[in-house]
Amino acid sequence: MITFIRKLKNTLLMEGQFVKYMLYGFGEVLLVAIGILLAFSVDNWNENRKDREQEIEYLVSLKDEFSFNLSALNSAITLNEMHEKESFALIQLAGPNSEDLSEQEFLSIFRAVILAEMKYRPRDGVISEILNSGKLEIFDQKIRTKISSWEGELARVRFQEDIEHARYREQLLDLYSEQGNFREFTNSLSSFNLQSSKFENVLGRNLLQSVKFENLLVGFYNTSFYLTRMYYNPLKDSIEESLSLIDQRLATLQ
Numbered sequence: 001m002i003t004f005i006r007k008l009k010n011t012l013l014m015e016g017q018f019v020k021y022m023l024y025g026f027g028e029v030l031l032v033a034i035g036i037l038l039a040f041s042v043d044n045w046n047e048n049r050k051d052r053e054q055e056i057e058y059l060v061s062l063k064d065e066f067s068f069n070l071s072a073l074n075s076a077i078t079l080n081e082m083h084e085k086e087s088f089a090l091i092q093l094a095g096p097n098s099e100d101l102s103e104q105e106f107l108s109i110f111r112a113v114i115l116a117e118m119k120y121r122p123r124d125g126v127i128s129e130i131l132n133s134g135k136l137e138i139f140d141q142k143i144r145t146k147i148s149s150w151e152g153e154l155a156r157v158r159f160q161e162d163i164e165h166a167r168y169r170e171q172l173l174d175l176y177s178e179q180g181n182f183r184e185f186t187n188s189l190s191s192f193n194l195q196s197s198k199f200e201n202v203l204g205r206n207l208l209q210s211v212k213f214e215n216l217l218v219g220f221y222n223t224s225f226y227l228t229r230m231y232y233n234p235l236k237d238s239i240e241e242s243l244s245l246i247d248q249r250l251a252t253l254q
Contacts, residue, residue, distance in 0.1 A: 051138045052138075052253060054135065054138060055138045055139060055249075055253065056250065056253050056254065058126065058130060058135070058138075058139075059139075059143075059246050059249060059250050059253075060250070061126045062126050062127070062130075062147075062242075062246055063243060063246045063247070063250075064126075065123050065124070065125065065126045065127070066239050066242050066243050066246070067243065068122070068123050069122035069123060069239055070236065070239045070240065070243070072120065072121060072122055073120060073122070073232060073235060073236050073239065074236070076118065076119075076120040076232060077228055077232050077233075077236070079116060079118065080118055080224055080227055080228050080232065081228060082112060083112075083113060083116075083118070083220070083224045084221060084224045084225055084228070086109050086112040086113045087113045087217055087220050087221040087224065088221055089109055090109050090110065090113060090208070090217055091214065091217050091218060091221060093109075093208055094208045094209075094213065094214040094217065095208065095209065095214075096209055101205050101208065102205070103184065103203050103204065103205050104188065105205075106203075106204055106205035106208070107184065107185060107188040107204060108188070110176070110185075110204060111185070111188055111189070113169075113172070113217075113220065114169050114172050114173055114176075117166065117169060118161050118165055118166070118169075118224075118227065119161060120157055120158075120161065120232070122154065124150065124151075124154075127147055127150050127151075130147055131147070131148070136148065139249075140249060142245050143242075143245050143246065143249060146238070146241070146242045146245065149238075153234075153235055153238055154235075156231060157227075157231045157232065157235055160223065160226065160227050160230075160231045161227065164223045164226075164227075165220070165223040165224060165227055168216055168219040168220035168223060169220060171216050172213070172216050172217070172220060175207065175210075175212065175213055175216065176204055176207065179202075179204075179206065179207055179210070180202065180203070180204035180206075180207060181197050181199060181202045181203065181204060183196075183197040183199075184196070184197050184204070185204065
């Protein structure tokens, strides 16, 4: 084929058919250009195909990760709502006339308030991998925004958990360790048996007559209240929106 083209070119030149030769030359250049464009298009199509395949893999993994995080958040909300309820109950009992409450009754409520710390622990392995690998650009704009804003949303929640809310829990524990009886508190847990304390007059229920204890309870209740409504619930809405966006995108790709 190449030999034929060369012979045709030489024949045209020898016959002085310059115009035809120019047309032939233009056609030859055009064919080369079309070939380059086709090769580029095929290469670009292949890269896009690889990106879409990788996007699907990441979206499936992200869906699993966000689903776990939503379940973990619902558990955190349930625990925090219990903290709200029990701390509210203690606040209502606080005051100078709280002697009718037994030590065991006090411990059953107080234990529910401070025994478990509020720590929402989501997974972020897939999100971290996407960000660290530089693959964020393969996603559409809405999902990119969700992925890149995840750490910032968590930072807000952690601040409320670790700085605002946790300090009241820690101070309540400190006050109880000073004025209550940790031996009796420990015995109130089913997995321990240290026998009864010999310090009979050291009762945790007496804290209910302390203004400081009441103030700390109110601070604990307030930060717990806002943790659910101003931090956990908005994060829950964001996770549910992310899952919805992932489902929509997967429907268009699969």
